[in-house]
Amino acid sequence: MKIIDTHCDALLKLQFGKRTINNGGKPLSYQDDPQLDTNLNRLKKGQLMTQFYAIFIEPDVPSDEKWQHALEQIDLFYEEVLGKNPEIKHIKKWEELNHLKDGEIGALLTLEGADAFGNDLVKLRHLYRLGVLSIGMTWNNANLCADGAGEPRGGGLTLLGKEVVKLNNEHHVFTDVSHSTVKGFWDILELSDYPFASHSNARAICDHPRNLYDDQVKAMFAKDGLIHVVFNPPFINEDRETATISDLIKHIDHLCALGGEKQIGFGSDFDGISTFVEKLEDASTYQNLINELLKFYSEEQVSGFAYKNFLTHLPKAL
Numbered sequence: 001m002k003i004i005d006t007h008c009d010a011l012l013k014l015q016f017g018k019r020t021i022n023n024g025g026k027p028l029s030y031q032d033d034p035q036l037d038t039n040l041n042r043l044k045k046g047q048l049m050t051q052f053y054a055i056f057i058e059p060d061v062p063s064d065e066k067w068q069h070a071l072e073q074i075d076l077f078y079e080e081v082l083g084k085n086p087e088i089k090h091i092k093k094w095e096e097l098n099h100l101k102d103g104e105i106g107a108l109l110t111l112e113g114a115d116a117f118g119n120d121l122v123k124l125r126h127l128y129r130l131g132v133l134s135i136g137m138t139w140n141n142a143n144l145c146a147d148g149a150g151e152p153r154g155g156g157l158t159l160l161g162k163e164v165v166k167l168n169n170e171h172h173v174f175t176d177v178s179h180s181t182v183k184g185f186w187d188i189l190e191l192s193d194y195p196f197a198s199h200s201n202a203r204a205i206c207d208h209p210r211n212l213y214d215d216q217v218k219a220m221f222a223k224d225g226l227i228h229v230v231f232n233p234p235f236i237n238e239d240r241e242t243a244t245i246s247d248l249i250k251h252i253d254h255l256c257a258l259g260g261e262k263q264i265g266f267g268s269d270f271d272g273i274s275t276f277v278e279k280l281e282d283a284s285t286y287q288n289l290i291n292e293l294l295k296f297y298s299e300e301q302v303s304g305f306a307y308k309n310f311l312t313h314l315p316k317a318l
């Protein structure tokens with residue numbers, strides 16, 4: 001069954017490989033390097049239809065170097081992911097997802113954290129032009145647009161953050177709440193035409209700041225937003241560091257019980273996580289999750305989770 005996966009951190013790994021060449025690092029081949037959970041061979045084996053690629057700048061990168069890091073990751077997306085793999089097709093506009101041919105894998109850029117552009121909206125407009133189709137205001141720390149989920153202050157959007165959400169609306173770009181504070185979530189939900197949780201689970205099942213409370217989940221569904229579950233064990237179980245596919249399905253069950261059957265999907269966080277759900281260790285193992293889901297849900301429901309729900313919620317002019 002085809003899969004759309006809305007979050008991975010392969011670009012950060014590719015950048016790290018390239019930047020550390022002088023210190024024993026090596027350039028990673030996107031085709032088959034085993035260090036990449038989402039390499040092309042694994043995407044093919046997992047039957048991925050489309051993979052999202054986050055631009056993510058680690059918080060310890062000095063502010064005046066962040067834009068350069070973002071450009072390097074975008075360059076690696078164009079050169080290594082797209083440039084060397086003709087079967088991977090760049091999705092620069094949402095409707096292009098509907099025109100992928102059999103054997104082609106869509107690839108699209110997202111931004112995880114406004115730190116990359118600081119307060120420079122010229123840079124933000126360049127990101128839109130380069131094909132960024134979903135923007136999360138923060139990672140876990142604060143920046144000029146908002147506080148992140150790990151920031152004790154727990155603030156919401158700044159004036160600049162609100163302006164960015166409006167620009168996202170104008171460009172038909174998702175505003176991703178996955179790393180938002182609770183306050184930031186509600187600010188985004190009020191302003192965004194296209195709210196999205198690219199990689200978050202249910203807080204009722206696992207009480208972690210990266211997950212969503214039931215009132216948030218219900219409000220997201222009421223606003224026609226999507227929630228894509230994440231495969232990171234600390235966001236699946238709060239009492240242990242490991243997780244099984246059954247544990248992950250508890251989150252899917254809960255989101256469905258809150259009315260999300262047609263508004264949920266998958267955002268693995270592969271290449272950004274260091275522990276894994278058993279039997280779901282990289283993109284090649286995706287069908288293990290599908291096969292398990294088919295024991296409890298109909299083919300129509302599972303294909304919804306896997307890719308169809310996303311395709312029926314593409315941002316378009318309102």
Ligand SMILES: [Zn+2]
Pocket residue numbers: 112178179199272
């Ligand atoms: Zn993340």
